[in-house]
Amino acid sequence: MQIRQWQRDGTLWLIVLYLLISILIVSANYYQIKQQEMGILTRGLYDPTSFTFTLQDSSRSIDWRQLDTNKPFTIFNELDTKEQYADRAIYFKDETFVPPMVSGRYFTSSDFYNGEQVAVLGQEVGKRVGKEDVFQKGGKEYFRLAGKTFEVIGRMGASYPSEVDELALVNMDAIDRFPNLYVMNTEDNRFQQDQALSVNQNQISIQVIDRDDHGIQRYIGINSYQRGIWITIAGILLVSSLLFNQYWFNKRKTEVLILWQHGISLSKIYIRMAVQYLLIISACYTLVSIGSSVLFVVWDKMNPNFLTSYTLQLLMAYGWILLFSLLSIWVSKRNGLKPMARKGTSRS
Structure with a gap:
């Protein structure tokens, strides 16, 4: 009976359409x-x-624990040992991107400057190199690099081919001498702008190298592409909000007239319908967001590094939904209820 009532007053179609819009937004965010x-x-x-x-x-050696910055950073040293795979020394402070792990674990802060010699290898490393580089001993896997033997604590790789498949990482403090080529991930722009590192209050001059970006980000211009997707979705949301709201209010005009004829003011009717409308779209979006988030985190094992960004994007999208919904309610009020109110005034 309730479903039939919803079908008559347009609520059922409103639910279906906003469920589809919510699925579109969540899918685009994912x-x-x-x-x-x-x-x-x-x-x-x-x-x-x-x-x-x-x-x-x-010739200067740096203790990266003493780098003067209050922002997280990851530093790589490109060892360039001329192997078939890429090898790098790594150190990070506070937080870093954790790649998808095939087995084992990624580095933690306890792996650095603690007398350890550990490595994380891509899932393809060791398949096309000699047994002297990657080998098993005592039930553990080991990796030999630069004359040293590292215990392999994890294997990384995604479900699709990527550069990490052929990447070998070792803790930086285990390497005695580095090639003079570093790459830093950080939000602290002072080092790049000042052409210097501040280490324990001492300035160390650096030469920043302009290297062409590579990979999918540059190849397809993914940033512009994603902005275009969100602009398109915003346009769809705006137009659909206006159409859905207008359709729903028009379907309920008879109900409004009956309530008004029974002495209920149009303002009260309008407020009640607006609250119902907002509750419907909020329930639809919340249901899809929570359900999909559980699915992505549990089933697809979404990278924890992106959970905060994913959640913020969902909240921002909900804010846009509310904004466009309020705009459409205001339009419906001007186009429907105000003329009705004028008729009621002339009648009285």
């Missing part, structure tokens, strides 16, 4: 997150804003 992850993986864990540099004094 797609954007996956594209960000793919971009990082195809760049070999380098951020789009990362910068490459060399030390002016290449």
Whole structure:
């Protein structure tokens, strides 16, 4: 009986249409997150804003724990041992992007400057190189690099091919001597702008190298592409909000007239209908958001690094839905209820 009532007054179609709109928004948000992850993986864990540099004094050794910054950072040293795979030393502070793991675990803060020699390898490393580089011993896997043996604590790789498949990472403090080529992921722009690092209050001059970005981010212009997607979705949401709201209010004009004839003011009727409308779209969006989030996190194992961004995007989209809905309610009021109110005034 309730479904039939909803069908008569247009509520059923309103629910269906806003469920579809919510699915579109959530899917676009998830797609954007996956594209960000793919971009990082195809760049070999380098951020789009990362910068490459060399030390002016290449003989100087740096204790990266003493870098003067209050922002998280990840530093890579490109070892370039001329192997078939890419090898890098790594150190990070506070937080970093954790790639999808096939087995084992990624680095943690306890793996650095603690006398450890550990490595995280891409899922393809060791399949096309000699047994002397990757080998098993005592039920554990080991990796030999630069004359040292590292315990392999994890294997990384996504469900699609990427540069991390052929990447070998070792903790930076285990390498005695580095090639003079570094890449830093950080939001602290002072180092790049000042052409210097501040380490324990001491300035160390660097030379920033302009390297062409590579990977999917540059190839298809993903940032512009994603902005275009959200602009398109916003346009669809605006137009659909106006049409859905107008349709729903028109379907309920008879109900409004009956209530008004029974002495209920149009303002009260309008407020009640507006609240009902907002509750319907909020319930639809909340249902789709929560259901899809559980599905993505549990079933697809969404990268924890993107959960905050994913949630914020959902909240921002909900804000736009409310904004466009309020706009459509205002339009419906001017086009429907105000003329009705004028008729009521002339009648009285």
